[in-house]
Amino acid sequence: MADVAAAAGVSAMTVSRALRRPDSVSAEVRARVEEASRRLGFVPSRVASALASARTMTVAVLIPSLTNAVFIDLLAGVQETLSPHGYQPLIGVTGYGPEAEERVLRAQLAHDPDGVILTGLDHTPGTWDLLRSLTVPVVHTMDLTTEGGLGDGGHGDGGVRTVGFSQFDAGYAIGAHLAERGRRRIGLIAGQLDPRTRQRCDGWRQALRDAGRHDPDRELLVPDATSVALGAELLERALAAHPDTDALFLCNDDLAQGALFQCARLGIPVPERLAVAGFNDLAGAAWTVPPLTTVATPRRAIGVEAARLLIAGMEDRAQSRPEPRCVDLGFRLMVRETT
Amino acid sequence: MADVAAAAGVSAMTVSRALRRPDSVSAEVRARVEEASRRLGFVPSRVASALASARTMTVAVLIPSLTNAVFIDLLAGVQETLSPHGYQPLIGVTGYGPEAEERVLRAQLAHDPDGVILTGLDHTPGTWDLLRSLTVPVVHTMDLTTEGGLGDGGHGDGGVRTVGFSQFDAGYAIGAHLAERGRRRIGLIAGQLDPRTRQRCDGWRQALRDAGRHDPDRELLVPDATSVALGAELLERALAAHPDTDALFLCNDDLAQGALFQCARLGIPVPERLAVAGFNDLAGAAWTVPPLTTVATPRRAIGVEAARLLIAGMEDRAQSRPEPRCVDLGFRLMVRETT
DNA sequence: GCTTCCTTTGTTAGCGGTAACATATCGACC
DNA sequence: GGTCGATATGTTACCGCTAACAAAGGAAGC
Structure with missing residues (x-):
């Protein structure tokens, strides 16, 4: 900065000012500083700036x-x-x-x-x-x-x-939607049990209770990170435990996509025999076969x-x-x- | 740091040393500094450290x-x-x-x-x-x-x-694979035409030329960012232009997944009538229906x-x-x- | 012409650490 | 006992920039 100042024939402070708040110096000085700065390839050190200005x-x-x-x-x-x-x-x-x-x-x-x-x-x-x-x-x-x-x-x-x-409200909305669709044996599949996932599940639970259709046995919660592979696996486990399940809420779209794939593989008609809902509206959710019902979140x-x-x-x-x-x-x- | 130094009864320099390279000070001093540092909630400023040490x-x-x-x-x-x-x-x-x-x-x-x-x-x-x-x-x-x-x-x-x-070699591998599978009318779909995508396409092209099956008309290159939606759309366009296509290489897995979805929707049997290959082995590629052939990249x-x-x-x-x-x-x- | 005020530029003194060097301490060795 | 070297700590000067204040110059007002 001292070099630029010398080249422009001003003080270092003026260089600092010219580069940070151009209209705090005269047009003429600004031009000289900018020219010198460019010519010398000067890049102000943010570290020094940070130390001096506390920002x-x-x-x-x-x-x-x-x-x-x-x-x-x-x-x-x-x-x-x-x-x-x-x-x-x-x-x-x-x-x-x-x-x-x-x-x-x-x-x-x-x-x-x-x-x-x-x-x-x-x-x-x-x-x-x-x-x-x-x-x-x-x-x-x-x-x-x-x-x-x-x-x-x-x-x-x-x-x-x-x-x-509201994660709770979003979970509630999905639960209520499945109930409204006339589903009676509704299951839940969740992974990655962070507090937000839990709140979604709480909302879903509340919706099913309000509809008189909550069955705790149909909840399948695992701590693993969610993935398409996990969704496929958990779908099988859920259906093995409760073959009569007619709707499933999967707490994340990757799980839901995995479940959909597995349904296709097992020949389970969606939504006729099993309704599937996901969460987050991740990329591609609108294009699965059939397109996935989910909750779009404004991430x-x-x-x-x-x-x-x-x-x-x-x-x-x-x-x-x-x-x-x-x-x-x-x-x-x-x-x-x-x- | 001066406060910590005073509290520990040493100089600031010694505090700096005790915290950065603990075994450069005596055990006794180290303990005193660490205790004082903890008690005062001292967090060394990386900004100042950066300015002084140039790291x-x-x-x-x-x-x-x-x-x-x-x-x-x-x-x-x-x-x-x-x-x-x-x-x-x-x-x-x-x-x-x-x-x-x-x-x-x-x-x-x-x-x-x-x-x-x-x-x-x-x-x-x-x-x-x-x-x-x-x-x-x-x-x-x-x-x-x-x-x-x-x-x-x-x-x-x-x-x-x-x-x-080698993006080129990877593209070549996919092209060669499709040719080896006996496919004759092989198309290419690519989006996001960055240099790496282009190299993949170059490799694929070379493989088809080596197999004597390259048809430039069957290349569909668009500049848009790749996505599942785009894959679905481009599959339709590609098939509309060349209904007899019997294999497609899509330059990214999201495109390929979109294409697979669209095939399912249109009732096109994969791989019987159309072989589909993707690139990158993104999450879920192993779980699509049918599971997607692709190139796993060590990202x-x-x-x-x-x-x-x-x-x-x-x-x-x-x-x-x-x-x-x-x-x-x-x-x-x-x-x-x-x- | 002389204040007064505003704009523009300069001067000084740090920001909070650390490199480099100086100094003290201690034991080992001759 | 004196010298040497290793280890442990202290002192000084700066890293590169900016806040705060000072100073200079010019326009406006009376």
Whole structure:
């Protein structure tokens, strides 16, 4: 920067100003600095800038997994929103564990991010402590604070900002839909039992209870990560246990696709003998045979909105403590042909 | 750090040493520093550390897209390998454009990464210049320098390190496989025409020429991003143009899955009337009906190996210019039932 | 002509660590 | 006992930039 300053015949401070806020210097100086800067191939060091200004222009983004399309979409939304504003996402992968999340968060905080985006609301007390101690904005995603069954970990809702949708309501909607379709022996298949999956299941359960058709025996919950292969396998297990099942809710579309494939293989007509519903409306769900009924979740939009909220909080030089907000982006029941 | 030093009754430098290389201080001092550090909740600032030591512990990772599973797998491999060594990946999304890539790289370089991972070898001259000017290790992925049809952009192979596999050979393998199966009227469907896709197509073409069965009319290339929906649509277009086609190579598994779905819908028996082959062996390819013949690509392994090479280069304090290496991780033809 | 105020540029002093070197301490060895 | 070398800790100066304040110059107002 000193070289550029010398070349442009100004002080280093003026170079800094000319490059960061071009209209804070005269047009003539700006031109000279820009020319010198370009000629010398000057790239300002963000590290030094961060140290001097206490703004790193980075945002910690904590997600459970990189191999689940749901969180990738979230990340994509975050990335495409932050990027034009000059912010760098720092991804942290927690592997679905609250303890790991705390560790990862701690590691990320060493980078002094200007904001934090987390997945879900199930954090360790240590994580809540860390978050409370931060002076930068924090946004939680994929869930709502008003959600039942969460258990307020002593943190109150004070200042917690969330962008998501009601997993419970979404599960309820699927359950109600299957009941409305006249199905009576409705089963549930779920993997990757994170809190959001559990809430979906709770909603589904409630819907079936409300319809007087809940049968706990027809629930098949396994801890494994969801996949097409697992869906195929679990379909067989579910039908072996209860051959008369006439509808199934699978907690994620990859499971549902696997189940559909297996039905085709076993010659089980869908939806005639068995209705199948998935969740998330992942890529391809509209094209399966038959097209899959599922719940479209606004994953990318959640990422975009979370990033927007964060940017608003970060640009706010007044550091006004933002009012807690709980943005509900909703979901859509996509009724297709498998039900 | 000064507070911790005071609390532990040592100098700041000793605190720094105790936390970074614990065995460079006496056991007694180490214990005192660790206790004070924990008690005060001290988290060393990586920003300051980066400025003072000229090591940011970050790695720029440039990929074309976050919505293509191929690059997510690559990223996952990189992330899981870097993370235990304390390195933070900085993701940059280029949108498949060499010019955008140069812009993104420039932006990432402002963060002073300790290493760079790029996708592919088709970079702008400006990008090559930037890379040449770097003093940190660089690894290219998903391709091989020895690949034909690349066009050496005047950069020679000097020092270029690559981890990938031969896209050409993989395409050739699929083409040869379809020919071996006795198919005579073989078509090609491709989207997202990046250089790697083109190389696959080149390989396929060569295989068909070698078998004396290449028919340029049966190639359907579109620039759109690949998806299940696109696969379904292009299958119809391809068959409308050439109803007698008896085999199709689709350049990505999502296209192939869409095509399979559409075949089911149209009542076209696979593989009896039409053989279908995909590429990448994405999740679920083994479970489609019938299971999809495809080429398994070592995407995650490429990420892991690229990160390993990078780490080796970064830890090498001697800054010995590493010998150019071209790591071929190969591919596997997964013959399943669609062919 | 002289304030006053605003705009533009410069000066100074750090941000929070770490490299490099200086210094102290101790035991071993002749 | 004195010297040497290894080990442990301290001191100093900076990494490259920017906040905060200072200064200079020009326009506006009386």
